[in-house]
Amino acid sequence: MPTLPSIKHCLLGYRELGFSTNTRRVLRTWRPGQAPQPEVLFQARALRALERGTSIPDKEYNIYVAGSPGLGRTYLVERFVHERARKEPTPPDLVYVHNFTDPDRPVLLSLPAGHGRILKDMLQRAMRRLRRDLPRHFEKASYQRSQSKLLAQLASAREDLMGKMEETAGRHGFSLAIDSTGGIALTPLVEGKVLTSEEYDRLDAPRKRDIKAQSSAVLTALSDLTRQVNRCEQEFRIQEQRLETAHGASLVDRLLAPVRRKFAQHKAVLTHLDQLREDILENLDRYQGRPEHEPKTPQEPSPEAYLDSFFQRYEVNLFVDNAETQGAPVVQEINPSFANLLGCIERETEWGSLYTDFTLIRPGAIHKANGGYLILRVDDLMGHPLAWEGLLRCLRTQLSRLEDPSDHFDSLRTHSISPEPVPLRVKVILIGDDETYEILYANDERFRKLFKIKAHIQETVDRDAASIQAYAHTLDAMLRHERRRPFTKDAYAALIDHATRLAEDRTRLALAFALQREVMIEAEAVARARNVRVVDAEIIRETLRERDYRNGLYHEEFLRDYDRRIIKVRTHGREVGVANGLSVTQIGEYVMGLPHQISCTVGVGHGGIMDLEREAELGGPIHTKGMMILKSYFYNRFAQDKPIVLSGSICFEQSYAEVDGDSASGAELAALLSAISGVPIRLDLAFTGAVSQSGAIMAVGGVAAKVEGFFEVCRRHGLSGTQGVIVPRDNVDNLVLKDEVLEAIRAGGFHIYAVSCIEEAMEILTGMRAGVRCKNGRFSxxxxxxxxxxxxxxxxxxxxxxxxxRKNRRSAAARE
Known part of the structure; x- marks a missing residue:
C-alpha cells in the first residue's frame, strides 16, 4: 500500500467511524417514564406552528402538517389537539325541526351540549302520550255533555225553523218536504189534500200557471228561513270546533308544559313549541284516526301509514350530539367522501317515489367537529374532488349548506329541501407531504388564503444524550401502549442505533417511529418463536438481518452475477483507464449499493471527450451536468497554455439502464486522468464522489450502502487487506456501517479513505503525487x-x- 503522507491523512480508523455518543452508556442511567413529552424535543418547530395556528380563531389560519410518511404526523397532531381540546368549551348541540311555515326549509336550533338529546326524548314522550291519550280525552263525559248540549241547541233551532217553514208553505196552499240532502220540495194542496201528479196533469193551463207562480213565491219566502238553518249549522260547527280545540288544548298544554319549563330560556325552542301546538290543534282529527285521504287501491298504504308519515313533522332530528363530548370535539375522517365530510340529505322510497324531509338530514365530519378540530389526510381528500371543493367553500363562508352533490352538475334536479345553513367555527388540520403542499400552494389560490400555517415535521434530530433518552422513552411508551413484551435497555440501544442508520448520519436520529414499530412487532414475534419473555439486543439484530434477507432478493441476484464474473468488476490489481464507481438503487424500502466498472479511452483526434451514456440517451440530466463539470475542471487545469486536442470516451461498462446523478463524476475523472497519463489505477478500491469545477470532491447520497455493496463484492471475491472505498470527506458522518464492515475495518481487512479533492483521490488510486503547477507553468x-x-x-x-x-485532401477534393 502507498505510504504517502496524504494517504495516511485520508485513511479513517475504526474509532472515527463509531458513533459520537455511546448509546448503551447513555441509557445506563435512563429509566422508563423519566423523559415526558419527547415530541417537545423532537418536533419543537411543528408544535410551535400548531400552537400558533390553533390560537388564532380567524378562518384563514387552518393548518397544513407537512412531512414524510412514517414520522408520526398523525400521532403528533392527535396528541397535541386532544390535549388542547380538553381545555376548551364544549360546543352546543344542533337539531333540525320541521318548519311549519315553509316545510321545505327545516329550522336549525342550537342548544347547550346534551340538551338536544333531552329535547328529542321529551318531545317523543309527549307525542306518544298525545297520540295515546287524545282519542280517550274526547270520550270524557264533560266533553260529551258539552257536545250533546250543542247538538241539542242545533236540533231545537232546526225544529223551530222547520216549523216556520211548514207553516209558511201551508198558509200558501203547499205541503213542505225535505229530502236527505237538505233539498226542499213543495206539493200543492187542494181542499187540504195533496195534489197527485195525475190530478195535476188534468188541471187546465191557467190553473197550472197559478200554482207555479205561487210555488215560486213560497220558495222565495222560504229561502230566508233556509239561510237561517244553514247559519245555525255553521255556527254549530264553529262552536263544536272551538269546543274541540279548547278541550284538546288542555291536554296538549299539559303534556308540553314540562318541555316549556325545561327550555324556558330558549326562545327558538318556545317559538317552535308554539307552532307545534297550533299545528296539533289544527289537525286533531288525525289523532282520532280520521285521515283526510283514504286509499283508492290495495297497493296504497293504509290510513295508519298516512298518519305515521304525518306525525314525522313533530320529530326532532338530533343533527349533532355533544352530550358525551368533553371539551372541544376532535374528529378524524379517514374516508372524506362528500357525504361523510359535508353531510347529506338522504332520500327514501315512499309509494314508488323518492321522498325526503328534515329527519333525513345527516351530519358530516365538519359538523361533528364544529367548535373543535377536524383532522384530514390530504391523500384521502384528494380522491374526492367534490369534497375538497365543498370543504374550501365551507371554510371561506364559515357556513355549511346541506346539499346534494349532484346539484353541481347540469342534470335534472329532483325536489329536495333546503335546510337552514350551519354556522361553522372549526379548525381544519390537513396532514400530507411537502410535494402536495407545494402543488396546492402554487395552483390553488384558495388554499393559500385558507391554510396560512404550515407545520414542518422534522425527519431527524441531533444525536445526543437528551435525544437518546427521549427516543428510548418514546419507544417504551409505544411498547406499553400496545402491551407488548418488555425490551431490555440493550434492545432499545440497538433500535436507537438503527435510527441513526436510518438517518444515514452518525450525528442524527431518524424519527421514523412507524418503521421502528414494525421492527418491534417483528422482534416480539421472534421472541415468541424462541419462547423468550424479554426482547434483547440480539433479537433486534436478528430481526434486522431477517428484514434485509426478506427484502434483498434482487441484491442477492446481482451479487451472484458478480460471483460468476458475469458482471465484470475487478477487486484486485491495477489497470489503465479503468476505475471502480459505485451506485445505489432503492427497491421498496431496501437500499442496495453496487460497484460498476467505469472505463475511458483516449486517442488522437478532435472529437473531445464523449459521454457514451448521454449519446445512448441513458444518461439523466444530473449525470450530464456532472460530465460537463468534469470537463470544465479538466480544461481549467490543463488548457492554460495549450489547446486540448484529443478524442476519447467514458462509459459505464455493462450498464443497460438509465444512469443519473453525479456521484460517479469523481471516478470518471480518475479514469480519464489514468487513460491520458498511462498510470494504472488500483482496482481494489472503489471511488464515489461528485467533482466540482475546482476539483473539490463533494458529498453524495447513499454512501453507507455504496461502501457496504463494494465490501460484499470484495468479501465474496476474497478480502486481500488492501481493499476499500474512497468517499468525500463531507460524507464521513454519513458512514453508518453494518457491524461486519466495521469489524473488517477494525481488523485491517477493509479501508475507508476520506478525500476533499481529486488530487487526494488520485494519489490514493495511483500511488503517485498528484503534483502542483510550478512558476514555469509546468507541473511538479x-x-x-x-x-x-x-x-x-x-x-x-x-x-x-x-x-x-487533412487540409491537402480537402483542397484536392475541392479541385476535383
Missing amino acids: PGSLFAQVDERLSELARLAERTQPR
Whole structure:
C-alpha cells in the first residue's frame, strides 16, 4: 500500500467511524417514564406552528402538517389537539325541526351540549302520550255533555225553523218536504189534500200557471228561513270546533308544559313549541284516526301509514350530539367522501317515489367537529374532488349548506329541501407531504388564503444524550401502549442505533417511529418463536438481518452475477483507464449499493471527450451536468497554455439502464486522468464522489450502502487487506456501517479513505503525487499531472502534424 503522507491523512480508523455518543452508556442511567413529552424535543418547530395556528380563531389560519410518511404526523397532531381540546368549551348541540311555515326549509336550533338529546326524548314522550291519550280525552263525559248540549241547541233551532217553514208553505196552499240532502220540495194542496201528479196533469193551463207562480213565491219566502238553518249549522260547527280545540288544548298544554319549563330560556325552542301546538290543534282529527285521504287501491298504504308519515313533522332530528363530548370535539375522517365530510340529505322510497324531509338530514365530519378540530389526510381528500371543493367553500363562508352533490352538475334536479345553513367555527388540520403542499400552494389560490400555517415535521434530530433518552422513552411508551413484551435497555440501544442508520448520519436520529414499530412487532414475534419473555439486543439484530434477507432478493441476484464474473468488476490489481464507481438503487424500502466498472479511452483526434451514456440517451440530466463539470475542471487545469486536442470516451461498462446523478463524476475523472497519463489505477478500491469545477470532491447520497455493496463484492471475491472505498470527506458522518464492515475495518481487512479533492483521490488510486503547477507553468516533475500534461502536449502535436494532410485532401477534393 502507498505510504504517502496524504494517504495516511485520508485513511479513517475504526474509532472515527463509531458513533459520537455511546448509546448503551447513555441509557445506563435512563429509566422508563423519566423523559415526558419527547415530541417537545423532537418536533419543537411543528408544535410551535400548531400552537400558533390553533390560537388564532380567524378562518384563514387552518393548518397544513407537512412531512414524510412514517414520522408520526398523525400521532403528533392527535396528541397535541386532544390535549388542547380538553381545555376548551364544549360546543352546543344542533337539531333540525320541521318548519311549519315553509316545510321545505327545516329550522336549525342550537342548544347547550346534551340538551338536544333531552329535547328529542321529551318531545317523543309527549307525542306518544298525545297520540295515546287524545282519542280517550274526547270520550270524557264533560266533553260529551258539552257536545250533546250543542247538538241539542242545533236540533231545537232546526225544529223551530222547520216549523216556520211548514207553516209558511201551508198558509200558501203547499205541503213542505225535505229530502236527505237538505233539498226542499213543495206539493200543492187542494181542499187540504195533496195534489197527485195525475190530478195535476188534468188541471187546465191557467190553473197550472197559478200554482207555479205561487210555488215560486213560497220558495222565495222560504229561502230566508233556509239561510237561517244553514247559519245555525255553521255556527254549530264553529262552536263544536272551538269546543274541540279548547278541550284538546288542555291536554296538549299539559303534556308540553314540562318541555316549556325545561327550555324556558330558549326562545327558538318556545317559538317552535308554539307552532307545534297550533299545528296539533289544527289537525286533531288525525289523532282520532280520521285521515283526510283514504286509499283508492290495495297497493296504497293504509290510513295508519298516512298518519305515521304525518306525525314525522313533530320529530326532532338530533343533527349533532355533544352530550358525551368533553371539551372541544376532535374528529378524524379517514374516508372524506362528500357525504361523510359535508353531510347529506338522504332520500327514501315512499309509494314508488323518492321522498325526503328534515329527519333525513345527516351530519358530516365538519359538523361533528364544529367548535373543535377536524383532522384530514390530504391523500384521502384528494380522491374526492367534490369534497375538497365543498370543504374550501365551507371554510371561506364559515357556513355549511346541506346539499346534494349532484346539484353541481347540469342534470335534472329532483325536489329536495333546503335546510337552514350551519354556522361553522372549526379548525381544519390537513396532514400530507411537502410535494402536495407545494402543488396546492402554487395552483390553488384558495388554499393559500385558507391554510396560512404550515407545520414542518422534522425527519431527524441531533444525536445526543437528551435525544437518546427521549427516543428510548418514546419507544417504551409505544411498547406499553400496545402491551407488548418488555425490551431490555440493550434492545432499545440497538433500535436507537438503527435510527441513526436510518438517518444515514452518525450525528442524527431518524424519527421514523412507524418503521421502528414494525421492527418491534417483528422482534416480539421472534421472541415468541424462541419462547423468550424479554426482547434483547440480539433479537433486534436478528430481526434486522431477517428484514434485509426478506427484502434483498434482487441484491442477492446481482451479487451472484458478480460471483460468476458475469458482471465484470475487478477487486484486485491495477489497470489503465479503468476505475471502480459505485451506485445505489432503492427497491421498496431496501437500499442496495453496487460497484460498476467505469472505463475511458483516449486517442488522437478532435472529437473531445464523449459521454457514451448521454449519446445512448441513458444518461439523466444530473449525470450530464456532472460530465460537463468534469470537463470544465479538466480544461481549467490543463488548457492554460495549450489547446486540448484529443478524442476519447467514458462509459459505464455493462450498464443497460438509465444512469443519473453525479456521484460517479469523481471516478470518471480518475479514469480519464489514468487513460491520458498511462498510470494504472488500483482496482481494489472503489471511488464515489461528485467533482466540482475546482476539483473539490463533494458529498453524495447513499454512501453507507455504496461502501457496504463494494465490501460484499470484495468479501465474496476474497478480502486481500488492501481493499476499500474512497468517499468525500463531507460524507464521513454519513458512514453508518453494518457491524461486519466495521469489524473488517477494525481488523485491517477493509479501508475507508476520506478525500476533499481529486488530487487526494488520485494519489490514493495511483500511488503517485498528484503534483502542483510550478512558476514555469509546468507541473511538479514526476507527478501524475505532469504526465497528463505531457501526454496532452504530445496529442496536440500529433494532431497538428496530421492537420496539413487533412487540409491537402480537402483542397484536392475541392479541385476535383
